[in-house]
Amino acid sequence: MSTNPFSARSSNDHQLLIQTLTPATRTPLLALARRIADAGCNLSDARVSTIGADTSLTLLASGAWDAVAKLETALAKLAREEELRLTHYRTNLREPSGHLLPYLVEVVSSDRPGILVKIVDFFSRHDISVEQLSSMRYQAMQTGAAMFQAQFTIGVPDKLHIAALRDDFLEFCDGLNLDAIMDPVKF
Known part of the structure; x- marks a missing residue:
């Protein structure tokens, strides 16, 4: 059995990077976290920062191919409904760099x-x-x-x-x- 924590990830794990910049009073963190969970994905990494009067969110969702596809559809709908400038794209996990x-x-x-x-x-x-x-x-x-x-x-x-x-x-x-x-x- 492998002791490498990265090897525990399934080859079915797909990654979706999500970014948005909104006024701090309208931060969509909760709405995005709910969409990620509702699609059957995990919120693997999150960076939230208030800069000036705005909030920057960078989220990494992971899940099976179909769950990530469902999330992509939900994000497009959320962006239209909430008038958000939202960017998302599929990415890969960064390989650990032991050096x-x-x-x-x-x-x-x-x-x-x-x-x-x-x-x-x-x-x-x-x-x-x-x-x-x-x-x-x-x-x-x-x-x-x-x-x-x-x-x-x-x-x-x-x-x-x-x-x-x-x-x-x-x-x-x-x-x-x-x-x-x-x-x-x-x-």
């Missing part, structure tokens, strides 16, 4: 244009994938200064020397006057 080590990076600095681009460029030049990103601008409560904060989950190729990468990254951040940490994800 990428998960690291968490946090950056805080005074806000100025181009910080995020420079950080993403650093990762790109080192063949490091950005798996998740959350960033925001805010006003410091104590001083009122305009601040920038970002949190990344990155995939570091196991062939990279971690100590050298961390040194390069922290030197890069020092050169831009960014306060940063880079630690392994511990879960």
Whole structure:
């Protein structure tokens, strides 16, 4: 018997990626979750984020071929009835990548244009994938200064020397006057 949790998935499992952006007061999360369940699918992954006055939803539904087809029909009907801008398409599960080590990076600095681009460029030049990103601008409560904060989950190729990468990254951040940490994800 296999102990790999990914091998427990049936070859009949089909994936449907669903995305929508709506005003926060009209978030269709409950309606979408109900349609997914009513079609006989599972809600495998969900990302909900309020950005400005809007809510972004990215959902991954999985199920047998006919259940996913039923869900596609239900989503088209929901989009018409609720006047939603809804995108959905079939996708595949991402194969686990045993050669990428998960690291968490946090950056805080005074806000100025181009910080995020420079950080993403650093990762790109080192063949490091950005798996998740959350960033925001805010006003410091104590001083009122305009601040920038970002949190990344990155995939570091196991062939990279971690100590050298961390040194390069922290030197890069020092050169831009960014306060940063880079630690392994511990879960």
